[in-house]
Amino acid sequence: MIVRYASGSFDEKFSMVYFKMKHENCWSRITEKYDISIHTLKLLPYKDKNAIYGIFEIRVNNKHNLKEFLRSLNKESTIKNVTSLNLSELKRSVYIMDLYENYDGMIQGKLNDYNSIFYFDIVKGGLEEKYAVLPSENVKELKNDLQSLGDLYEFRAKYLKNFYDILAPYFTFSPIEMQIIVEAYNHGYYDIPRKTGIRELADSFGLSKSTVQEYIRSAEAKALSSIKLFKLMDELKEG
Known part of the structure; x- marks a missing residue:
């Protein structure tokens, strides 16, 4: 075919x-x-x-x-x-x-x-x-x-x-972004109170603190893209 x-x-x-x-x-x-x-x-x-x-x-x-x-x-x-x-x-x-x-x-x-x-x-x-x-x-x-x-x-x-607004694209994340964000979640970075910090994550990956912060911010922005979907839903409801 x-x-x-x-x-x-x-x-x-x-x-x-x-x-x-x-x-x-x-x-x-x-x-x-x-x-x-x-x-x-x-x-x-x-x-x-x-x-x-x-x-x-x-x-x-x-x-x-x-x-x-x-x-x-x-x-x-x-x-x-x-x-x-x-x-x-x-x-x-x-x-x-x-x-x-x-x-x-x-x-x-x-x-x-x-x-x-x-x-x-x-x-x-x-x-x-x-x-x-x-x-x-x-x-x-x-x-x-x-x-x-x-x-x-x-x-x-x-x-x-934008068709992507209703999907959860996987390949928008780079492999290192995916690894760091999952590691951060698993080790309590998003817990309240926080159980691990940027320094500990940076040490575990052998990267600088600023580099890990950049990867986390980039991954978070992509993960929060679903907000676009809720914005679209709200606009449609309000007419």
Whole structure:
């Protein structure tokens, strides 16, 4: 097979969409009843089995609300199985849950049908706010399909001018930057209080203190490039 280089860029091939809606199924209804916020961490769709495996982050104010939420969740017809609930290490009020839910009739299923390559959401107060990146040619059809699932209050789309904004490029890091930033993390440079300093890192690599500082700053700037993505999401939401 011969792969030919196509001139141009991804500037108009992919679009980011933002939408806010009240879905007729599970998540909108259940967050309307309880003071709880849900964020999707990972989804694995199995269309042929009419199932989606999801890992979710849940923030809830008290354990009573959590128990009532889980009781209601287990009664939902769209939920196949709640497999686990673990206390997150991030905060006491944040939990991690994984479950299987239906593919058909779910927003996540629609996004998968339209080849979404990025997904971010917050569900609370009976409303689902979602961002996705998908081929620009699929945006109009996605909007039409979402309207069939519930009340679509907002929908905006924008060409993704820099495709790299939604990815985590590996080769932007030089080998030495990657080595130093990982070593710094492993030895507690980013702990509070800090367990190691620039001098110790410089000694372990046989480099000067200023050189190690430069590598760390460069690697940190690249690692924080995801801020561009959140800036783009905020701009799209505000219109």
